Amino acid sequence: MQIPGLTQAHQDYLKAIYLLRSRGETASNSAIAQALGVSPASATNMVKRLSEAGLIAYSPYQGVDLTPDGLHIALKVVRRHRLVELLLHEILEMPWDSVHGEAERIEHAISDAVEEAIARKLGDPHFDPHGDPIPSRDGALEVRAAQRPLSDLVIGETAAVARVLTQDSERLRYFGSIGLYPGTKVTVIEQSPFDGPLLIEINGQQRILAHALAKSVGVTAGGGL
Ligand SMILES: [Zn+2]
Numbered sequence: 001m002q003i004p005g006l007t008q009a010h011q012d013y014l015k016a017i018y019l020l021r022s023r024g025e026t027a028s029n030s031a032i033a034q035a036l037g038v039s040p041a042s043a044t045n046m047v048k049r050l051s052e053a054g055l056i057a058y059s060p061y062q063g064v065d066l067t068p069d070g071l072h073i074a075l076k077v078v079r080r081h082r083l084v085e086l087l088l089h090e091i092l093e094m095p096w097d098s099v100h101g102e103a104e105r106i107e108h109a110i111s112d113a114v115e116e117a118i119a120r121k122l123g124d125p126h127f128d129p130h131g132d133p134i135p136s137r138d139g140a141l142e143v144r145a146a147q148r149p150l151s152d153l154v155i156g157e158t159a160a161v162a163r164v165l166t167q168d169s170e171r172l173r174y175f176g177s178i179g180l181y182p183g184t185k186v187t188v189i190e191q192s193p194f195d196g197p198l199l200i201e202i203n204g205q206q207r208i209l210a211h212a213l214a215k216s217v218g219v220t221a222g223g224g225l
Pocket of ligand 1: 100
């Protein structure tokens, strides 16, 4: 990125803070450390430096938040990440469970010109293979119809998968193996009590889905997208 002194680590921190905040979580130093797999001491250190650089603001009760400058950079990194995921999946035909790790590296290596070329090649997409919104050039996010977890559907209800809220390869591979991708319609046939498994119908086949997995799938009611 064309910002002097802004290393890959800086960008990763800003992105991690953005992702925590966009999930409605508090970006505390320990949450940031956990998200990035670093020690709490290094997270505290970096938070201090980013705050001195005017990219984040710290408040004792709400943890860390991005300043407009910090948000601008975070959205740019997220845009590159999700564009690269879609490029790898759609054009290079890599499975959706392996593109996240690759994009983590490639997102830091591409220029504005390459970012533009990828966006153009893909037709200025609004969503990545996991249903995550791709920020536009000016940082705007497409708002999709209200989503709720698949686990919240009532028996007999049909909805369309909009987004999967996991980057875990094994879970993604499993979802793929039963045909559960954004755009797929799912009907709940049975719900076991006390957060037990769900029986769902997907592509004309009945499948058992663990409650915890169903919770990480965002659907839009009525089967539309
Ligand atoms: Zn993604």
